[in-house]
Amino acid sequence: xxxxxxxxxxxxxxxxxxxxxxxxxxxxxxxxxxxxxxxxxxxxxxxxxxxxxxxxxxxxxxxxxxxxxxxxxxxxxxxxxxxxxxxxxxxxxxxxxxxxxxxxxxxxxxxxxxxxxxxxxxxxxxxxxxxxxxxxxxxxxxxxxxxxxxxxxxxxxxxxxxxxxxxxxxxxxxxxxxxxxxxxxxxxxxxxxxxxxxxxxxxxxxxxxxxxxxxxxxxxxxxxxxxxxxxxxxxxxxxxxxxxxxxxxxxxxxxxxxxxxxxxxxxxxxxxxxxxxxxxxxxxxxxxxxxxxxxxxxxxxxxxxxxxxxxxxxx
Numbered sequence: 474x475x476x477x478x479x480x481x482x483x484x485x486x487x488x489x490x491x492x493x494x495x496x497x498x499x500x501x502x503x504x505x506x507x508x509x510x511x512x513x514x515x516x517x518x519x520x521x522x523x524x525x526x527x528x529x530x531x532x533x534x535x536x537x538x539x540x541x542x543x544x545x546x547x548x549x550x551x552x553x554x555x556x557x558x559x560x561x562x563x564x565x566x567x568x569x570x571x572x573x574x575x576x577x578x579x580x581x582x583x584x585x586x587x588x589x590x591x592x593x594x595x596x597x598x599x600x601x602x603x604x605x606x607x608x609x610x611x612x613x614x615x616x617x618x619x620x621x622x623x624x625x626x627x628x629x630x631x632x633x634x635x636x637x638x639x640x641x642x643x644x645x646x647x648x649x650x651x652x653x654x655x656x657x658x659x660x661x662x663x664x665x666x667x668x669x670x671x672x673x674x675x676x677x678x679x680x681x682x683x684x685x686x687x688x689x690x691x692x693x694x695x696x697x698x699x700x701x702x703x704x705x706x707x708x709x710x711x712x713x714x715x716x717x718x719x720x721x722x723x724x725x726x727x728x729x730x731x732x733x734x735x736x737x738x739x740x741x742x743x744x745x746x747x748x749x750x751x752x753x754x755x756x757x758x759x760x761x762x763x764x765x766x767x768x769x770x771x772x773x774x775x776x777x778x779x780x781x782x783x784x785x786x787x788x
Contacts, residue, residue, distance in 0.1 A: 491547045491548075491549065492547050494668055495547060495548035495549055499548065501666075502556070502649070502713070504652075504658040506521065506648075506649060508642055509649050509652075512618070512652070513563040513616055513648060514563070514618070516564075517563045517648045520565065524570050525550075525574075526554070527570075527574035528574040528578050529551060531550070531579055532545050532550040532582075533545055535583045547588065553574070553577050554577075556594075556596035557574055557577055557595075557596040557599050557600060558648060559648050560709070562611065562648070564615065573602065577598060580602075581599065582595045588719070590719075593720055594714050596714065597710075597714055614646060616645070619644065623705070624638075625700075625701070625704040629749040636696055636703065639653065639703035640652075640653045642655060644704075647706065657708065660713075673711070673716050674716065676736065677733075677735045680732065681707070681735075681736035681739050682736075684736060685697070688744050688745075705743075705751075705752060706752040711752075715732070715756050720763060721763065722763050724767065726770040727763075730770060731766055735755050739755040742755060
């Protein structure tokens, strides 16, 4: 009698697929997407269409050139394009938005092996690329509806801001970051569907709040804290990009350490740095440190010497 073939552990079975997870993320982004169009007008829709279409076409083109299987049906390129668009100002030239999508898919994702191999979040990598390449276009938030500096820039300059408008979203900013309510609705959708949990977002946000209280120069000022939470890309980054399956730590302990690191780094960038923001750079720096975080936080298998395991040994 032949024995059944058993693969190596872990033996995990799940109904979730990459396509289903990505579809859930797209659904969760719809409140921020919809409010972005309401807030900034039809051009916001054009930016989103250009980013998503370019991301999909870039993935198809790369697969054809390298003779690999075309995998756009997993919807990961759509998510990358949409996330990038929501992190862009509505006034950005469309060709720059398209270039960002090409960079996200080709350079950050495909050149490192495709989905599951990229070392940083593709949408944030592309956003930082555009910030460095086209700083004027990426920091121009003047539109027919809004003119002047963003609330975070005003806050950094010591001026008063309208916290209520920041929470609702009636402020200048990138297409998808302005409405804290819309982002939280999307976050709740992902939490209820089991796509993410609160380990990274909660540790990130709580650490950032503690940092503000200790080093923000205002002590425990609820209005100041609320303005920082509602302004910029903190909520969008904490729930939609820091939780990226590929670029986050694998263990529960590692994810908490990761969130704490992001909170501290975002606080340093916002309070002590020249820019009023810092979420994108904080998450990218965090992504680069994930292998190190995993090395010291992944549970040691039973029967393995911990010191040897950390060094990569087998005994």
